[in-house]
Amino acid sequence: MTVVLAASGVRKSFGDFTALDDCSFQLHAGRTLGVVGESGSGKSTLGRIVMRLLTPDAGTVQLAGDDLYAMGASRLRTARRRIQLVPQDPRHALNPAMSVGDNLRFQFAAQRLPRSTWNVRTDELLDQVALSRDYVHAWPYELSGGQAQRVAIARAIAGRPDVLVCDEAVSALDKSVQAQVLNTFADLQRETGVALFFISHDLAVIDHISDDVLVLNRGHTVESGPTRTVLADPQDAYTRELLAARSVVAAA
Template sequence: MSGQILDVADLGVEFGHGRSKFRALHDVTFDVAPGETVGLVGESGSGKTTIGRTILGLVKPSDGKITFKGADITHAGRSERRALSRDIQVVFQDPYTSLNPSLTIEAILAEPLRAQGVDRKEASRRVRELLDRVQLPSDAANRLPREFSGGQRQRVAIARALALRPSLIVCDEPVSALDLSTQQRVLDLFIEIQRETGCAYLFVSHDLSVIRHISHRVIVLNKGSIVESGDVEKVTSDPDDAYTRRLMMSAPIPDPSAQRERRAVLEQMKVTEHAAK
C-alpha cells in the first residue's frame, strides 16, 4: 500500500536469555495508511500486544524495522520517543488503572499538553474541546476518575490520547474490560473520531467481532506469526485459515441458543483438527 504512515518489516522479538529465550514474534510485516484502522487479532500469547508495545518503544525488537512517516524509529532513544509522543499515542485496556486516581480529569488531559509547552489557558480550552469530542459534559473536568463508569473513564483515556492531535493511536484491547453495550458505544466513538480527525488506529483485540466492527483490514496472529491478513469483510466472514475460523466461531454473540450452537461446532472443529494431526 502506498503512502503508509506506519511500515513494519520482518519484526522479531525475543524475551529471556540463553536456554530460557522465547521468540514472541516471527518476521511480522504489515503497514498502516493514514486514516486507516488495521486490526490485530489473536488469542492470549499470540503476539498482538507485543507488536503494539514494540511500536510504542516499550519492548525492544530483536530483528526487523519500524518506519513511521518515512523515518526509522526501530531503536529510537528517549528524546526521540518524547518527540514521537505528539504523533503516536496509546489507549490501554483497563480504564480503571490507566488514569491517575488523585488527579482531576482536567489535570489528566492537560498533562500531555503542558508537557509539550501549551500554556495553562490554552490547555484549559483544549480540555473542554476534548471533553466535547468524546461526548462528556464540561463539568467532568473538575471531577475525579472514580466518579465515572468504566465506559466514561475509557472516553477520558481516548480524550487524553487525542490531546496532542496524533496521526496514529495504538489501541490495546481498549474495550475488553467493558460490557457489550458499552463496547458498542465506545467503538462507535472511535469510528466517529477517526472520521473527524483522520487519525489512524492500530487496534489490538482478541475478539474478531470487535475487529470486524471497527477495522478496514485485519491481521490474524497465532504464536507470534501472521497466519492470515486482508480486507476485514473477507477475513471475518470467509477466512482461509483454520485458526481464524476458530476465532470466528468463539466470538461472543447475544443470542444464547446461537452461542451454544457455535460452541458445539467449535468443539467439533477442535476434535477434527486433533484427529488429523
C-alpha cells in the first residue's frame, strides 16, 4: 500500500510546554487514520504540522515520500493542493459573501480549470457530497450546519487532493447529521481514493470511520494500530477511559 502521509519523531513545544512529543504515523492511500484524544492532547497541533502551517521542533513529515519541510516554493505549491483541510466550523472554509456555486468556482479559478468545465464539475462535486444540485445558488447563511459542512468538503476536494485533514469535522453536528456526513466521507473515499487524516475527541466517531487509530494523551502517543484491534483490546488505561466516554454515532 502506498504511504501518502507520514510523520516520524515529531515534537512541538510552545515555550516550556511540550504539546507533542515523538509522534509518528503512516497514512496509506485511500485509508483513514483517526487521531483521538481529549482536549489539549495535541491533535490540532499535529494537524497543523502535517499541513505545514506550524513548524515542528524535531522530526519529519513526508507527503508522498517528499519531506514537507525541505521543499522549495514550487513543490510546496503543489503539495498544498494535495493536502486540504476540512475544519470543524464550515464558516471558516466558506466565503459568506459568495453563493455555494461561487465558493466552488473560486477554487476552479485558482486551479486554472477551463471555464467550460466549471458547471459539470460543480454538479459532480455536489453529487459527491450528497447535496442537491439546487443548492448551487444558495448562500452559506441559508444552509444548515450539515449542508454547510458538505459544501466545505466539496470545496476541499475540488482540486482532487490526496489527503483531507478533517479537524473535528463532524463535532459541531447533531448526532443523526453526524452519521450522514461520516457516511458521505466514506462514500467519497471509495469513489475518489482520498486518504483521511481524521481528528476527533470522540472515539465513537473514530470507530465509525477509521481504519487505523492514533491515541494521543498530553502530546504522547499512548496507543496506535488498526482501529478494530485497538478498540477490541485497548492496552492503555487512557484508551479505556476514552472508550468508556465515547458517544454513540446514530445509524444513518
